[in-house]
Amino acid sequence: MTETPEALKGPLPEPVRQRVVALASDTLGELAADEVPSTLRPFARFAPGRRARLAATPLAAALESDIVFRQRVSERIRSAVPDLAEAVGHGQAPPAADPLDVAAAAFLLRPVGWAKIVDDVADHLEREALAQTSGAEAETVARLREQVSAARTEARADRDRLRGELASLKEENATLRKTLKQARDRASLAEKEAAKQAELAAEIRDQATSDSARADSELRRIRSRLTDVESSLETARRSAREGRDVASARLRLLMDTLVDAAQGLRRELALPPVTTRPADTVAAHSPASSGAAAAGPEDAASLETLLGLPQVHLVVDGYNVTKTAWPTLTLETQRSRLVTGLGGLAGRTGAEITCVFDGAKLDVTPAVAVPRGVRVRFSPAGVTADEVIRRLVAAEPPGRPVVVVSSDREVADGVRRAGARPVAATALVRALSH
Template identity: 30%
Template sequence: MSTEAKPGDSPTTEELRETLMAAVEVARAGQKEKPPVEPPARLKQLLAFRKFPERALGQVREVVEADEEFRTRVVEALEESEVSRVGWLWLARPEGWEQERLALSEEAEREAELATEAQRLVDLEQGLHRAEAAQKKAERQRDKADRERDQAKSEAIQARADAHHAEEAAGELESQRDQAHAKLEAAEKNLERVQRREARTEAKLKNARTQIDRLNKELRDSRQQHDEEAGSLKQRLATAEERLAMAQDAGFELPLEDEPVFVPPPPPTHRTPAPLPPGLLKDTVDAAEHLFRTVPELVVLIDGYNVAFKSWTDLPVREQRVRLMQKLGELSSRYSGAEFVVVYDGTATDYDYIPTTARSLGVTERFSKPGVEADDVIIDLCDEYPLNRHIVVVSEDNRVRSGARDRGANLVHPRKLLEIMGLEVDDPQGWAGFEDR
């Protein structure tokens, strides 16, 4: 059964809210009487709620409309003033109550329309006030924008003037900067020239000092050798004079002319570089091949990594050593009178890798001890070989070359050895302009 009446037929449940709630209170009051008056069955279950549920008003309306006895009890328990006129008419239902209810409904609709119109007028007035306020605010903002625009124009004019002055000043500063930059470039170039001259002078001075030290050493060695030879001659002369006196005392006659007597040369006191033919420049490919080919029992000490790193830079270190030993084996077969010794930094943890050909041809490989550089091993080897054997040292390290030169060794640059072995140099720039120092 519908809880809502059609317009013009019956009031709505919302219009009857106050009357329906009054009916609920009448039912609750009846339960408290003695003896209690039982409410309708469909309403009894709703009275258990402490707070009456709004959704149950339709059910209350159905109970009141269906139960004439309960409706009569509610009418008797209420005063007309306790509920709305529409609710009382629906509840009491006097004669002609429907026409009166319709008249009240139409009047309520007119009042609602009037209230809606009044509210619309109020809203319009408020909207008008807001529009007028917004207009005034917009006018104030426009005036402020006009003032800011005028100020911006004034500032823009001043900024253009300042920019013009700044451009003039910047042009002058740029000109000064260019002049200063030119002076700086000239000063830097002059400094570079001075530094290059200083470096060349320092190199020449170092070379001169090295040559002076070498000459002083050679002079000391020559004086020592001269003194030793003079002492030997004096000793031999004294011995001869003594033998002559003894012979004369014994009555022997001396021949008119002495037979030539072979006097063995004194043992060398220091090593000297193997001589080169006139016109053959030292530390060249031709000079190195001449030494390898002609000097008997020649010892060639090679700075291993110093040579290997220049031709096989992209290979692992172990493979570089393999390649170098193979090439030295081929070189040893060409110059069988020379002894080739390669010195590396570190310990030979993989000695067995040495190519059999290189080992059988007499190419020796040595490794420095922990904490000792290969440079020191090469310099010390120069002192270990007999002084009558010539030594060639292959290295580009200045300390090794200087130490070897002081010990009477010939010097060959690694680039020359690589050329003799038919190899290309991976880093020719690193040797550009190399001089024997």
């Protein structure tokens, strides 16, 4: 069927145009080089998809102006869909066919009435678009109504919430106002109290100033009185010192007379110097020497009075004292600590000191560091330390002061009958601890 000059009522619908351009692009890729229109040669080597996208306008123009190119594209439709091409060639539009394919075939084949076929397809597409648009608008309206309803519900909820918050804020505001009033009242009371305290502090400060002035005056009076008392005391001391000097001179003269008499008596009797003490004659074991020991602490005043007697002999019940003072230490440490303390005591008082330890059950006499001025003895086998102490007391001449340190009641009673002065072990412990 030959092409007849017809014209469309409007522009080619865009979907139909895209379908026609796609067919032209596929056909262009299959043409020989000499069959390609000159305007389309730059796009002949493009990929089909890229060619349909970039050369859409040149392809549409070539289809409109180049009848030979359009016929070649039409041949592709006849070979691809011959039934559709034959029906369109007779001016018919198959009802079951895709409207876009029908319009594209009518545009390319150009049978009699092809423009009407294309216009009918355009009207059909427009009605569908309008129907889709109306449906979309109805859906939009319904969606908007739902949104408005939801917005109104949310607004009512927000309004109720805001009303509740407003009521809460009003209540809180009332509470804050009340609290503020109470705080202001308390602040006012505090200011009044502070003013009262400031006045009281000023009064106290004035009173303190007055008292300080009186105290200074009293202090000056007392200092003056103290000066007078010190002057009187110095005068009294001077008088007492002068009197004491006279008494001391008389006592010194008497002592010198007694010493000279004693020396004369010693010369008259031809008495030898004392090299052996009575305590040295009592049978007991002496410890093995292990060197000198350091001095201990000061003695107590109560025991020092007795040790200040001339030619006093201090006898110590060793283990009775150490087990009173240091019961948790070993026997060796007890002995060492006691003997060391006695050495310091002998150095300060000049007294003769004998320390007796029980050695009745010992096979070998222990080694003890014996300081100067201290005699250490262990009782012999089968003899207790108590018996050695009684022998030491009995060996002393009548009239010599002997002090025995022991908390053993039997020992104390025995030495007291022999004329010695018993002293509790705690007295010596306190003396050694000072």
